[in-house]
Structure formats: structure tokens, C-alpha cells
Amino acid sequence: xxxxxxxxxxxxxxxxxxxxxxxxxxxxxxxxxxxxxxxxxxxxxxxxxxxxxxxxxxxxxxxxxxxxxxxxxxxxxxxxxxxxxxxxxxxxxxxxxxxxxxxxxxxxxxxxxxxxxxxxxxxxxxxxxxxxxxxxxxxxxxxxxxxxxxxxxxxxxxxxxxxxxxxxxxxxxxxxxxxxxxxxxxxxxxxxxxxxxxxxxxxxxxxxxxxxxxxxxxxxxxxxxxxxxxxxxxxxxxxxxxxxxxxxxxxxxxxxxxxxxxxxxxxxxxxxxxxxxxxxxxxxxxxxxxxxxxxxxxxxxxxxxxxxxxxxxxxxxxxxxxxxxxxxxxxxxxxxxxxxxxxxxxxxxxxxxxxxxxxxxxxxxxxx
Amino acid sequence: xxxxxxxxxxxxxxxxxxxxxxxxxxxxxxxxxxxxxxxxxxxxxxxxxxxxxxxxxxxxxxxxxxxxxxxxxxxxxxxxxxxxxxxxxxxxxxxxxxxxxxxxxxxxxxxxxxxxxxxxxxxxxxxxxxxxxxxxxxxxxxxxxxxxxxxxxxxxxxxxxxxxxxxxxxxxxxxxxxxxxxxxxxxxxxxxxxxxxxxxxxxxxxxxxxxxxxxxxxxxxxxxxxxxxxxxxxxxxxxxxxxxxxxxxxxxxxxxxxxxxxxxxxxxxxxxxxxxxxxxxxxxxxxxxxxxxxxxxxxxxxxxxxxxxxxxxxxxxxxxxxxxxxxxxxxxxxxxxxxxxxxxxxxxxxxxxxxxxxxxxxxxxxxxxxxxxxxxxxxxxxxxxxxxxxxxxxxxxxxxxxxxxxxxxxxxxxxxxxxxxxxxxxxxxxxxxxxxxxxxxxxxxxxxxxxxxxxxxxxxxxxxxxxxxxxxxxxxxxxxxxxxx
Numbered sequence: 011x012x013x014x015x016x017x018x019x020x021x022x023x024x025x026x027x028x029x030x031x032x033x034x035x036x037x038x039x040x041x042x043x044x045x046x047x048x049x050x051x052x053x054x055x056x057x058x059x060x061x062x063x064x065x066x067x068x069x070x071x072x073x074x075x076x077x078x079x080x081x082x083x084x085x086x087x088x089x090x091x092x093x094x095x096x097x098x099x100x101x102x103x104x105x106x107x108x109x110x111x112x113x114x115x116x117x118x119x120x121x122x123x124x125x126x127x128x129x130x131x132x133x134x135x136x137x138x139x140x141x142x143x144x145x146x147x148x149x150x151x152x153x154x155x156x157x158x159x160x161x162x163x164x165x166x167x168x169x170x171x172x173x174x175x176x177x178x179x180x181x182x183x184x185x186x187x188x189x190x191x192x193x194x195x196x197x198x199x200x201x202x203x204x205x206x207x208x209x210x211x212x213x214x215x216x217x218x219x220x221x222x223x224x225x226x227x228x229x230x231x232x233x234x235x236x237x238x239x240x241x242x243x244x245x246x247x248x249x250x251x252x253x254x255x256x257x258x259x260x261x262x263x264x265x266x267x268x269x270x271x272x273x274x275x276x277x278x279x280x281x282x283x284x285x286x287x288x289x290x291x292x293x294x295x296x297x298x299x300x301x302x303x304x305x306x307x308x309x310x311x312x313x314x315x316x317x318x319x320x321x322x323x324x325x326x327x328x329x330x331x332x333x334x335x336x337x338x339x340x341x342x343x344x345x346x347x348x349x350x351x352x353x354x355x356x357x358x359x360x361x362x363x364x365x366x367x368x369x370x371x372x373x374x375x376x377x378x
Numbered sequence: 379x380x381x382x383x384x385x386x387x388x389x390x391x392x393x394x395x396x397x398x399x400x401x402x403x404x405x406x407x408x409x410x411x412x413x414x415x416x417x418x419x420x421x422x423x424x425x426x427x428x429x430x431x432x433x434x435x436x437x438x439x440x441x442x443x444x445x446x447x448x449x450x451x452x453x454x455x456x457x458x459x460x461x462x463x464x465x466x467x468x469x470x471x472x473x474x475x476x477x478x479x480x481x482x483x484x485x486x487x488x489x490x491x492x493x494x495x496x497x498x499x500x501x502x503x504x505x506x507x508x509x510x511x512x513x514x515x516x517x518x519x520x521x522x523x524x525x526x527x528x529x530x531x532x533x534x535x536x537x538x539x540x541x542x543x544x545x546x547x548x549x550x551x552x553x554x555x556x557x558x559x560x561x562x563x564x565x566x567x568x569x570x571x572x573x574x575x576x577x578x579x580x581x582x583x584x585x586x587x588x589x590x591x592x593x594x595x596x597x598x599x600x601x602x603x604x605x606x607x608x609x610x611x612x613x614x615x616x617x618x619x620x621x622x623x624x625x626x627x628x629x630x631x632x633x634x635x636x637x638x639x640x641x642x643x644x645x646x647x648x649x650x651x652x653x654x655x656x657x658x659x660x661x662x663x664x665x666x667x668x669x670x671x672x673x674x675x676x677x678x679x680x681x682x683x684x685x686x687x688x689x690x691x692x693x694x695x696x697x698x699x700x701x702x703x704x705x706x707x708x709x710x711x712x713x714x715x716x717x718x719x720x721x722x723x724x725x726x727x728x729x730x731x732x733x734x735x736x737x738x739x740x741x742x743x744x745x746x747x748x749x750x751x752x753x754x755x756x757x758x759x760x761x762x763x764x765x766x767x768x769x770x771x772x773x774x775x776x777x778x779x780x781x782x783x784x785x786x787x788x789x790x791x792x793x794x795x796x797x798x799x800x801x802x803x804x805x806x807x808x809x810x811x812x813x814x815x816x817x818x819x820x821x822x823x824x825x826x827x828x829x830x831x832x833x834x835x836x837x838x839x840x841x842x843x844x845x846x847x848x849x850x851x852x853x854x855x856x857x858x859x860x861x862x863x
Contacts, residue, residue, distance in 0.1 A: 066814075092808055093807075094804060094807045095807065095813075097769075097814060098766055099760065099766030100557070100755070100766075103688070103759070104553060104801065104804050105804055108534075108805065108808050109808070122669065123766070125669075126669075126761075145667075148664065187668070188668075189668060190667060373666070374666070
């Protein structure tokens with residue numbers, strides 16, 4: 011009896027779900043049918059392809075930016091785009107090979123981990139072109155274009171901004187994994203803080219990174235947001251009020267900790283990396299001071315356009331402040347929190363770096 | 379002796395010996411299904427002294443489902459004087475038999491997965507907006523999306539008719555074998571430990587330790603051809619065996635639970651690897667990325683069919699390892715001890731088996747097998763050491779072992795299946811643009827249904843339990859027919 015009752019209830023709920031589903035389908039399904047045989051936009055037979063590392067195209071970091079860059083040219087130039095996500099490092103080689111056999115003209119690979127696999131496929135397929143993000147070869151390969159960034163330049167500005175904005179005289183940064191593409195942010199940031207102290211005769215302390223020792227705080231991966239939150243909490247307890255997480259999605263952990271602190275009445279700020287966090291991590295809008303942007307989308311766009319026009323070279327693309335490959339993002343909502351004086355100084359710093367008057371050096375800087 | 383049973387894959391051909399084992403497994407399942415019957419069943423099996431053959435037959439007569447349609451089923455029914463209930467029962471048997479259930483499982487997974495693919499497909503989404511105006515568009519888009527994905531899966535894992543020449547056409551299959559290699563050996567390690575009653579979650583850490591040692595021997599030492607590879611292999615196997623054996627030792631000496639031990643050992647291995655990759659000794663000269671130098675040419679597995687395929691010597695070693703584990707479990711004294719300990723450690727101890735020694739040894743061998751996977755990674759496919767050296771093989775190995783019912787050849791087959799899925803996923807992504815997450819969901823559904831036959835029976839209304847209630851008490855044979863999973 012009980013059983014049959016339960017079965018009825020179950021059936022009833024199923025029917026309910028089904029009817030709701032059907033209703034939804036009816037509501038959405040009453041548009042007019044398109045004319046048969048409508049020609050689609052004339053597509054180029056050029057195909058641009060992209061292979062992610064294990065972060066996937068939704069990593070809110072370099073995979074995503076590169077992917078979005080490619081998607082943008084897909085529409086603009088009407089090219090074909092093939093994409094494949096790698097689940098693990100083991101997928102790199104099969105994925106790349108599949109791309110080559112799918113007839114890709116240019117294959118973009120993302121990250122130093124794909125360096126060996128890209129090299130292997132490039133050498134085996136001299137007629138195909140490749141571009142690799144965030145990795146340069148010691149010996150250039152004829153058909154691989156490295157896309158690298160002198161991130162330290164923009165991070166320097168962020169460090170200066172952080173030091174100038176700090177009320178407590180302590181700022182902080184931490185990384186995901188200790189790799190050059192991460193530590194280059196931290197080096198630039200540290201130098202920016204140092205520059206501020208020299209200029210202003212202040213003593214703003216930096217937590218989380220020691221440039222001389224090349225050692226600091228890391229969460230250990232780009233996944234566990236709670237570790238980012240925990241680290242940020244520690245920094246807050248030590249008096250830091252501006253934090254720059256260089257850890258992809260783990261930065262959200264830092265954002266969460268800072269939001270809690272703000273709710274508790276502290277004046278804290280967050281500096282995002284890779285993309286403009288105001289747009290990509292809008293949850294933290296109200297504490298987002300600025301972002302150190304690597305314009306990977308633009309670079310991918312440029313390289314694809316060049317290749318399509320037959321102007322491919324293996325000359326590395328190095329993103330700098332000068333070519334706007336790296337940038338400090340606008341202050342958006344916190345614009346009023348940054349004094350005009352600091353804005354002028356930042357403009358001057360940018361000019362000096364572009365002119366070469368101010369040298370920003372990092373052990374991880376691209377050797378060009 | 380019958381208690382040292384060997385769980386069999388229901389789809390596998392069952393000889394009389396296997397039938398007996400199947401029966402034992404079913405016996406256990408029946409505990410859940412119907413206690414009353416199970417008790418009777420036990421009574422039949424254990425308290426009536428019978429010659430071995432007769433016993434087998436009797437048990438089989440109670441368990442005509444579960445793949446026991448073998449020759450022994452006929453004498454069994456004849457002997458117990460029960461006439462099979464005509465065509466109706468035969469049809470029931472066919473439909474509740476495990477072969478049919480496996481087919482239905484795959485069918486169900488394909489249909490569900492196909493729907494999932496279809497509803498994440500752009501074209502389907504586009505045609506759904508004018509579903510009422512022209513429903514045929516919608517239906518054909520659903521059909522195309524689903525079938526294209528499965529064709530891509532097949533072409534990426536078994537045979538690609540568009541490949542260049544015979545070599546190109548079979549390249550996907552070679553890729554399947556390549557990817558299956560570490561899954562098989564790590565799966566064997568997990569399966570072996572299962573049989574000894576140990577839940578070995580530590581394959582991941584064992585692969586990593588093996589990878590560290592094998593890779594180091596491969597890029598830091600420079601030895602002549604042959605000797606170098608042998609050393610790499612040895613370093614990996616010893617690394618894995620050490621890491622597994624340590625768990626066995628701690629369990630045997632301190633009684634700590636192996637699940638906790640192996641999970642923690644996984645972490646230790648992973649973070650040790652990350653630490654090492656940040657030291658210059660494990661980095662390339664002049665670089666500070668956490669990636670090791672490439673292994674020497676003398677330190678990597680030769681490719682079996684030349685450089686056009688990635689298939690390497692490690693696959694032959696995986697076959698050898700499967701034979702070894704089969705021999706170990708079924709033909710050796712040590713293996714008998716393992717299984718005895720697995721069945722009942724207290725009884726085994728009473729019978730004079732050294733349980734501690736057995737625990738340490740089985741974990742060391744399991745670690746050595748996982749170590750083979752680590753070597754296959756660094757010396758076979760990757761040729762470098764990164765922190766992703768173990769990929770997810772250590773965890774997939776658990777699924778592979780369970781899917782293979784913890785038997786050596788079952789694990790081998792399950793490893794091949796997983797390898798095929800992994801290889802096919804690439805083509806599925808590229809040819810159809812199905813997101814990798816959906817690909818993995820579809821594959822997980824297939825595994826889920828294969829691994830859970832009762833679920834499939836329930837879905838198709840083949841679950842005999844309800845019928846059993848109706849006929850309970852009338853006769854024992856129909857009552858228990860198909861009661862087993």
C-alpha cells in the first residue's frame with residue numbers, strides 16, 4: 011500500500027516535471043522556421059585551433075583569455091575554430107596531433123607544460139603553424155611563435171598603486187604555484203612597492219614574496235579557493251590591507267576573505283591579475299582596486315590575423331606596456347579612492363618604463 | 379576452498395569452475411535480496427556434504443541467471459529433478475541473463491548520453507526555437523548530434539575509415555592500447571589488493587613515486603642502451619613497491635587503516651614531487667619551470683610498431699603483468715594466502731597464514747604494479763616528469779579494478795574500455811565540438827550502467843524480485859532464478 015502510494019507520488023511528480031518541460035518547450039518552440047537552404051555566411055577555409063592545458067577554457071586565466079581571443083577572430087574573419095581541452099598532461103600530445111590531422115593552419119597551445127608536445131608536433135609537421143602562450147624556447151623553432159609577456163612592468167605599477175593606497179602600511183601578494191609566469195607578477199609588485207618607499211621615504215611592508223630570496227607564499231595549485239582565503243586571512247591578521255593573488259581562480263578565495271573583512275568594517279582592497287577583474291570577477295567589484303592585465307586575447311587575435319595574411323613569423327610576441335600587451339586596468343568604482351597625485355605618478359612610471367628610463371627586472375622576464 | 383571465491387565478470391564465458399564462483403557471489407547478493415532464500419541456499423551449499431561436482435551443479439541450479447547458462451546448468455536442473463518451465467522461463471532467463479543486461483546497459487547509456495549530447499548541441503538548440511513550425515528539423519538535429527558523437531568516439535578509439543592507409547586507419551586503436559597501458563597495470567595493483575581485502579587508494583602516490591625515481595634514473599644517469607632502460611624500469615618498480623609496501627608495513631605493524639594511509643601517502647608523494655620539481659636538480663638547465671629534462675633516448679621504451687604510433691613496450695609488460703597476477707592469484711601459494719586473508723583474516727591466521735607478511739607483500743606487489751604505470755608514463759608516453767605525471771590514472775585504476783570485478787583479465791578488459799573512452803574523447807571533442815565535460819559524463823554513464831546491472835534490470839522492468847514474491851514458497855528454482863545480480 012505504502013509502496014503503491016509512493017509510486018503514485020513519484021509518477022505524479024514525474025508527470026509534473028514532464029508537463030512543465032513540455033510547456034517550456036512549447037513556449038520556446040513557437041518561433042518561425044527559417045527558410046530552407048538559407049546560405050550561411052561565407053566561411054573562410056582557414057582554421058585556427060586551440061589546445062588548453064589542464065585548466066580548461068573556463069579557468070578565468072590564460073586558457074580562457076586565449077580562447078576568447080580566438081573566438082573573437084572566428085566571428086570577425088569567418089574562420090573555422092577547433093578547440094580541445096586537455097584533462098591531464100597526458101592529453102597534450104594526442105590533442106595536438108588530432109589538431110594537426112584535423113587540418114589546422116595555426117594551433118595555439120597554452121602554457122609551458124605544452125612546450126615539449128608543441129615542439130614535437132611542430133617539427134613533425136613543418137607546414138603547420140603553432141603559437142604557444144607564456145613559453146619561449148631557448149632555441150627558436152621555425153614554425154612556432156612564442157607569445158610571452160613582460161608582466162613585471164604592469165605589476166610594478168600595481169605594486170606602486172598598492173603601496174600608495176595602503177592605510178596600514180602593509181600590502182601582500184601570494185601565488186598559485188611557484189612558476190616563472192607567476193613569480194614575474196610578484197617580482198614586479200615587490201619592485202613597485204620598493205620604488206614607492208624610495209620615492210616617498212616610507213616603509214610599506216610587503217608580505218608573501220621576497221624578491222631577493224625568490225621565495226614566498228603559494229597555495230600549491232590553481233584550484234583550491236579555500237587556501238587562497240586562508241592565506242589572505244593570515245595577511246589581514248598581519249595588518250595587510252591590499253592583496254594581489256596571482257593564482258587564477260584561487261584569487262576568488264582572496265576576494266572572499268577581503269569581502270568578509272570589508273563587511274567587518276575594514277578598508278581593504280584587491281588587485282586582480284590576468285584579466286580586468288572588475289569585468290571577470292564582478293562579485294568583488296566594490297573592493298577591486300585594479301588589475302594587472304595580460305592581453306592574451308589581443309595577442310592571439312594578432313597572430314591569427316598575421317598568419318591568415320601569410321605573414322607568420324617565429325619572432326616571439328612580447329607583451330609590454332609599450333605595445334599594451336600588459337596593462338594596469340582602470341580603477342572603475344574605486345576611481346575616487348585613488349588620489350589624483352597617485353594617478354599622475356602612475357602615468358609617469360608607465361612613461362618611464364616605456365621609455366626605458368625605469369628598468370623593471372625579474373628573473374622570470376622574457377629574454378628578448 | 380569455495381570460500382576463496384573469484385568474483386567473475388558476468389559477461390565472461392563461464393566454465394564449471396567459474397559457475398561455482400559466480401554462484402558464490404550471487405549468494406552474497408542474495409543476502410540483500412532475500413534473506414530467507416539465502417539462508418536456505420547457504421544451508422544447501424555448506425551443510426550438506428557433497429562431492430565437489432555435485433555441489434557445483436546444485437548451486438548452479440539455484441542460480442540460473444547471472445551468466446550461468448553454461449553446460450553445467452543442464453545437468454544441474456536434470457539432477458535436481460526440476461524441469462525448466464518451458465519457453466516462458468527460457469525467455470526470462472535470456473532477458474535476465476548478464477550478457478543481455480550488459481547489452482541493455484550499453485544501450486541505455488548510449489540513449490541517455492545521446493540525449494545529453496543532443497541537448498547541449500547548438501544546432502538542436504537552434505531548431506528547438508521553431509520546434510512547432512517544423513519539428514522534423516529538431517528531431518533530425520537530435521539524431522545527428524547524438525550519432526555524430528558516437529561515430530567520432532568509435533573513430534577516435536577503434537577504427538577510422540578516413541585514416542591514411544591501413545596504418546592510419548588503425549592508429550586510433552593503437553592509441554587506445556597506449557592509453558590503456560598505465561590504466562591496466564595500476565588497475566591490477568588495485569585489484570590485487572582488493573582480493574587480499576585491502577582497499578588500495580594509493581595507486582596515485584605509487585605511480586608518482588615510481589615516476590620520480592624512474593625519471594631521475596632516465597635523465598640524470600647516462601648509461602648504455604638496454605642497461606639504462608632496465609635501470610629505469612627497476613627504479614620505477616622499486617619506487618612503487620616501496621611506497622606500497624610501506625603502507626602494508628604500517629598497517630601490519632600498527633593496525634592503521636590502509637585507506638587513510640594510502641590517501642595520505644598520495645599527498646606526500648604529490649607534494650614531494652612538486653617540491654623536487656622546484657629544485658634545480660629536477661629542472662632543465664637554465665629554466666625554472668617545474669618540468670624535468672627529457673629522458674635520454676636510451677631510457678625510454680621502444681615503440682612496438684615504429685614511430686608512427688605511440689604504442690610502446692609498456693603495453694607488452696602490461697600483458698605480462700596481467701598473466702603474472704593471474705598466475706599469482708590462481709596458481710601460487712602466496713596468492714592463495716592473499717585470497718585467504720582477503721576472505722577472512724582471522725580464519726587465515728588460525729590456519730597458520732602470516733597475515734602481516736601477507737599484507738606487506740600484497741601492498742608491495744600492488745605498488746610495483748602501479749610502479750609499472752609510472753614507468754609507462756615517464757619512459758613511454760610523456761618522457762618528462764611534471765607534477766601531472768600520474769594524471770588521474772591512480773584514481774581511474776580503482777574504477778577499472780571494480781569494473782573488472784577485481785580479476786586480472788577483467789581488469790585488463792576494463793582498462794582497454796577506459797583507454798578507448800579516453801582516446802575517443804579527443805575526436806568527440808574535435809569533430810563534434812561536444813564539450814569535454816559532456817564527453818566525460820556520457821562515459822561515466824556507460825560505466826555506471828555496466829557496473830550496476832540491477833539498476834539496468836530495474837529500468838527495463840526485468841527485476842525479478844517482484845515476481846519472486848508472487849511465486850515464493852511454490853518452488854525453490856523459480857524463486858531464486860535471477861535473484862542474483
